[in-house]
Amino acid sequence: MQKAIQVSNGICYVGVNDRVKVLFENLWPLPRGVSYNAYIIEDEKTVLVDTVDTCYVNEFSRRIQSVLGDKPIDYLVVNHMEPDHSGAIEWLVTRYPNIQIVGNKRTIEMLNGFYGIEDNVFAVEDQEELSIGENRLKFFLTPMVHWPETMMTYVQEKKVLFTGDAFGTFGTLDGGILDTQLYIERYRDEMIRYYANIVGKYGSAVQKALQKVSGIAIEAICPTHGPMWTNPENIAKVVTMYDRLSRYDADEGLVIAYGSMYGNTGRLAEVIAEAAAANGVKEIAMHNVSKSHQSDILRDVFKYKGLIIGSPTYNGNLYPLVESLVSALEDRLLKNRFFGCFGSFCWSDATARHFGAFVQGKPFEVVADPVVMKQGMLAQVEAQARDMGRVMAQKLTSGAEVVPNTSGK
Ligand SMILES: Cc1cc2nc3c(=O)[nH]c(=O)nc-3n(C[C@H](O)[C@H](O)[C@H](O)COP(=O)(O)O)c2cc1C
Ligand SMILES: [Fe+2]
Ligand SMILES: [Fe+2]
Known part of the structure; x- marks a missing residue:
């Protein structure tokens, strides 16, 4: 079985690569594929952050299994409901019937609307915290980056920020998952193409989101697509890139x-x-x-x-x-x-x-x-x-x- 890969101590990557799909959203070519990133945080409570496209439920399940074995998952944090990330939720609630789903008011509506899920869900407010043992999760609502329910989740003690589609890029993760394990120049143009096509309309919402998280210390940015950004220089670079793109600076x-x-x-x-x-x-x-x-x-x-x-x-x-x-x-x-x-x-x-x-x-x-x-x-x-x-x-x-x-x- 494939080994799980660590993002940071106690945080594992359980996402998948899509090397099959030709067009993302049936619109945007994927010459280098795309990854759907999901993560497990292990503490007194076990937390899954986001899921994957429904086509990859089997691979996702194997990856979770390789980290947790038969251990249950206590929480699923849903940062974004677009089906490339929420597609495995129906499977997840069947496999883990006691899992609690954490989102915000808009997420909860969409969970019901898309999947008829109403039980074991709870909404958090902007900047609300949830203790999971030694670590606390803090939720930052970042509406319209690029859907109304989008939010970011911060693991305060580890300084890891799960950003949803923000800082995401097209391009699969070929072996490595962290920026330090990959040739990241290869992702630069694809990251801009991702921004321009998927997020481009929502520059002012991105600006508000950047403002909101500007005060927190960040040692890792974990998006829902592409590399995790952990090198301080790279973190500064991608934050600057997002700031400039969302101000239409060029x-x-x-x-x-x-x-x-x-x-x-x-x-x-x-x-x-x-x-x-x-x-x-x-x-x-x-x-x-x-x-x-x-x-x-x-x-x-x-x-x-x-x-x-x-x-x-x-x-x-x-x-x-x-x-x-x-x-x-x-x-x-x-x-x-x-x-x-x-x-x-x-x-x-x-x-x-x-x-x-x-x-x-x-x-x-x-x-x-x-x-x-x-x-x-x-x-x-x-x-x-x-x-x-x-x-x-x-x-x-x-x-x-x-x-x-x-x-x-
Ligand atoms: C289907 C079609 C519709 C056209 N409609 C117009 C038009 O409404 N008004 C006009 O002045 N020229 C029209 N033209 C002529 C072209 O605009 C003109 O030949 C132009 O130089 C073509 O530029 P191109 O060589 O870069 O394709 C039309 C040409 C075609 C093939
Ligand atoms: Fe999205
Ligand atoms: Fe996405």
């Missing part, structure tokens, strides 16, 4: 995302990229929306401070996949970007109008007027495109703050 770099059927809009994209590079921007992420997965584009949009979007006019509208990207950006309440747009049309342009409506009232700094090409590339349009790339580069390389200029435009 690095010097540029995303150029465009759609193009016959290459005209694509030609403009190339001209803009060349000009930006010629003027000192090294990190340029070019995305043809028909080829790049939207989740990768959103990752880069959260990474970089410059954003330029292009589209052909399509039936009086934006190109469908560009429209989908724009709607995903709206949904994530994107802020604090240097922005530009471009397009191409044959008889009546609609791109400038649609992009204009998109930026209206947003905290974006529009760096140049829309560059729009009619039919083929004219020298004048090419010059405008070059100019857009150059002005964007100046903004990015000067380290200037975004000064929103889109209100009332």
Whole structure:
């Protein structure tokens, strides 16, 4: 039987790797899989923190067994009810009929709603404590990171914080589970992609959560996906990453995302990229929306401070996949970007109008007027495109703050 792995003295990892699922939430590709993390705390009382996706109940059961044998579990702490973590609860209450389920008011409603579970459940308030022997658990309600019932659980004596999806990432745990046992650079982009796609809309809730736990000493961050963060430098890095992402703060770099059927809009994209590079921007992420997965584009949009979007006019509208990207950006309440747009049309342009409506009232700094090409590339349009790339580069390389200029435009 597989041996349980220790996170800290008295805390074991009992999560599982999913190397099978192709799309997380049936939406987001999982090229490196994902882990569903769950933990056991052994004290006078035995506590399980979160469960796993229902597909992995057997493996989960074996892992629990390897730590506890036939010992009962006293408490299940539910930090998050999304089924990738609550999927094994029905099995759990059958296997451990006396288990007490700890959540908050919203969790309790959802336990009943999803699984018809009403018995042996109790709700804790924000910052309430529960003694389990030598250790005390303290619960921090962190609503909307990224569901209303999300909370974090802190083992005070061990300084271990179970954070739910916060600080989580795509990518399986290949052998090791702690940051100190893994090559963590491999997770960086996937962590940002996870944030941008799953949590991205809820920046202000993340900020409140970070504020709430800012006063506590943390020696381990244990999320529900990906590595456990235990090295102080890494803890500082991931906390800074979350703080910046949730404030929509980003690095010097540029995303150029465009759609193009016959290459005209694509030609403009190339001209803009060349000009930006010629003027000192090294990190340029070019995305043809028909080829790049939207989740990768959103990752880069959260990474970089410059954003330029292009589209052909399509039936009086934006190109469908560009429209989908724009709607995903709206949904994530994107802020604090240097922005530009471009397009191409044959008889009546609609791109400038649609992009204009998109930026209206947003905290974006529009760096140049829309560059729009009619039919083929004219020298004048090419010059405008070059100019857009150059002005964007100046903004990015000067380290200037975004000064929103889109209100009332
Ligand atoms: C299905 C379809 C719908 C189009 N709708 C419009 C339109 O409503 N207005 C317009 O000016 N051009 C329209 N066009 C023409 C394209 O916008 C134009 O050819 C543009 O240059 C294509 O850019 P691309 O080469 O980057 O694909 C349409 C083209 C296609 C194939
Ligand atoms: Fe979730
Ligand atoms: Fe999750």
